Amino acid sequence: MIRTHSISKVFNAGRPNEFTALHEISLDIQLGEITVLKGPSGSGKTTLLGLLGCMARPTTGRIFLKEREITSLPERFLTGIRRSTFGFIFQQFNLIRGISALENVMVPAYPNGEKFAQLRKRAMDTMEVFNLVNRADAKIEWLSGGEAQRVAIARALINNPTVIIADEPTAHLDTKLSHEFMSIMQELNANGTTIILASHDPIVYDSSQINRIIEMRDGRVVHEESRS
Amino acid sequence: MILHPNILALFISSVLICLMTLYATYHGAVILRRWDISSGSELQLSLERRTYLISTILSYFLGFQLVSMFLFVQTADSICHLFVGAMCAVGTLTANKFGYPTLLLKMLSFILAGLWLILNHADNQGYDYPLIRPKYILLLILAPFLLAETVVQGIYFAGLQPDIITSCCGSLFSQASRGIASEIIALPSNPMKIIFYSCIAAVMTAGTRLYMNGRGGYLFAGVCGLTFVVSIVSIISFISLYFYEMPSHHCPFCILQKEYGYVGYPLYVLLFSGVVSGLGVGILQPFRRKESLMDVLPAIQRKLAALSVASFFIFSLIVTWRIAFSSFKLEGY
Numbered sequence: 322m323i324r325t326h327s328i329s330k331v332f333n334a335g336r337p338n339e340f341t342a343l344h345e346i347s348l349d350i351q352l353g354e355i356t357v358l359k360g361p362s363g364s365g366k367t368t369l370l371g372l373l374g375c376m377a378r379p380t381t382g383r384i385f386l387k388e389r390e391i392t393s394l395p396e397r398f399l400t401g402i403r404r405s406t407f408g409f410i411f412q413q414f415n416l417i418r419g420i421s422a423l424e425n426v427m428v429p430a431y432p433n434g435e436k437f438a439q440l441r442k443r444a445m446d447t448m449e450v451f452n453l454v455n456r457a458d459a460k461i462e463w464l465s466g467g468e469a470q471r472v473a474i475a476r477a478l479i480n481n482p483t484v485i486i487a488d489e490p491t492a493h494l495d496t497k498l499s500h501e502f503m504s505i506m507q508e509l510n511a512n513g514t515t516i517i518l519a520s521h522d523p524i525v526y527d528s529s530q531i532n533r534i535i536e537m538r539d540g541r542v543v544h545e546e547s548r549s
Numbered sequence: 550m551i552l553h554p555n556i557l558a559l560f561i562s563s564v565l566i567c568l569m570t571l572y573a574t575y576h577g578a579v580i581l582r583r584w585d586i587s588s589g590s591e592l593q594l595s596l597e598r599r600t601y602l603i604s605t606i607l608s609y610f611l612g613f614q615l616v617s618m619f620l621f622v623q624t625a626d627s628i629c630h631l632f633v634g635a636m637c638a639v640g641t642l643t644a645n646k647f648g649y650p651t652l653l654l655k656m657l658s659f660i661l662a663g664l665w666l667i668l669n670h671a672d673n674q675g676y677d678y679p680l681i682r683p684k685y686i687l688l689l690i691l692a693p694f695l696l697a698e699t700v701v702q703g704i705y706f707a708g709l710q711p712d713i714i715t716s717c718c719g720s721l722f723s724q725a726s727r728g729i730a731s732e733i734i735a736l737p738s739n740p741m742k743i744i745f746y747s748c749i750a751a752v753m754t755a756g757t758r759l760y761m762n763g764r765g766g767y768l769f770a771g772v773c774g775l776t777f778v779v780s781i782v783s784i785i786s787f788i789s790l791y792f793y794e795m796p797s798h799h800c801p802f803c804i805l806q807k808e809y810g811y812v813g814y815p816l817y818v819l820l821f822s823g824v825v826s827g828l829g830v831g832i833l834q835p836f837r838r839k840e841s842l843m844d845v846l847p848a849i850q851r852k853l854a855a856l857s858v859a860s861f862f863i864f865s866l867i868v869t870w871r872i873a874f875s876s877f878k879l880e881g882y
Contacts, residue, residue, distance in 0.1 A: 326589060327589060328589075380594065381591045381594060392594065393586055393678070395673065395676065395678070397673070
């Protein structure tokens with residue numbers, strides 16, 4: 322379980338442009354489920370995802386991952402947790418241009434010190450799952466939108482994370498690719514991976530595969546709905 | 550004041566280290582009063598973020614503090630020609646009454662800063678800031694020494710004038726002189742050699758025991774502290790004589806000079822590395838049962854013990870080599 326206890330996030334604290342993005346959010350997110358953070362732009366979804374994924378720290382409050390408190394962890398420990406527990410899929414995919422799809426998939430695993438040949442094989446196996454083997458050597462700028470999306474998913478999976486975090490993953494995809502993305506998420510979830518999505522796309526939050534929807538507005542949780 | 554580059558470097562660095570330490574001490578005082586890892590308050594989270602940054606910056610400053618002791622001695626040695634009567638660092642240090650107090654404060658703060666760096670390193674290995682309180686308590690102890698050192702060193706440098714007539718080491722480290730130096734010089738050499746080598750043997754025995762089965766941390770630290778003192782006394786009492794090949798020259802500073810191959814630097818580096826790492830084993834000993842450090846602390850202590858044993862062993866090797874192969878013989882005294 323990922324549990325947040327009264328977390329708030331304030332940007333530019335103490336300055337004239339101080340902005341409170343999250344107000345005392347307390348949530349329990351069950352592992353093994355697909356959870357969607359739903360809400361309009363500026364509602365705090367991305368900020369909350371960043372905190373859940375250990376990419377930022379809250380201003381107040383604590384976050385517990387499997388009963389282990391993680392907000393107080395020094396950066397070196399947080400990096401390890403981030404690398405081993407979470408896989409990230411960003412809105413713009415954030416793939417590195419100029420290098421191949423295969424190298425993009427391998428990048429998050431480089432700090433682990435795994436043997437290159439072994440890592441390459443794992444990366445190729447992951448790409449095979451998404452029918453990307455024949456595009457492994459293609460540079461990112463040569464990929465279609467769908468291929469880039471699947472490379473981003475493969476990259477998120479390379480460290481075998483227990484949680485996939487995706488921020489507006491369908492924002493730049495057409496309807497067909499959005500449905501394809503959701504079916505991949507369902508498949509991953511069926512294999513035990515926890516999925517946390519932030520989206521205001523009906524294709525995502527109306528999907529039948531969703532276990533839980535957390536609706537946000539102005540940095541607060543306004544509604545929670547469990548479907549399972 | 551003499552505007553020598555080294556003096557300026559020491560003066561400026563000392564002021565910077567002192568200011569950074571005072572800021573970190575203020576932060577440490579807040580931590581000691583308000584730290585509560587179970588709280589998710591804004592203050593607690595802010596302290597967690599700041600302590601990591603402050604500790605990292607402070608560790609670089611204190612790293613330079615270690616170097617500055619040797620720079621201070623080297624400076625005192627290199628500017629001795631400016632003072633009438635001075636032959637080595639002793640002359641510079643006695644140019645006014647703040648020279649030796651500065652050196653003593655530098656030595657004390659070297660050891661305390663070294664211990665703080667060891668505590669900080671160990672603290673960084675734990676996920677829950679396990680040594681944060683001991684670390685900042687030690688900083689509270691260290692800060693007054695650093696402040697005193699900055700002030701005393703400043704007064705010392707400000708009072709250095711090229712026309713001062715000072716004493717050479719021959720007069721200070723002779724049996725005719727008064728004070729602790731003459732007491733040390735008067736010690737008979739053979740019993741001192743026995744004490745010195747016994748201490749080295751004790752360091753090796755206690756260190757090997759600690760390395761092999763992880764036991765005797767406090768004993769090892771105590772033995773290292775004692776060996777450090779005995780080694781300094783031994784340098785003045787008999788070791789220096791073999792380097793100078795003169796029966797009446799006991800100066801612990803002339804061995805830093807070119808004529809003696811700068812052998813004093815490795816000797817003192819080894820002694821200080823031996824005592825800091827040895828005492829470091831002891832300072833970590835009470836925290837071996839902390840949950841987040843249980844797996845890493847014994848390994849750190851073993852490394853420190855190995856470093857300490859190696860330092861004292863190499864020190865004794867250099868000394869023994871000189872005693873064995875010097876044409877100077879000190880027998881029946």
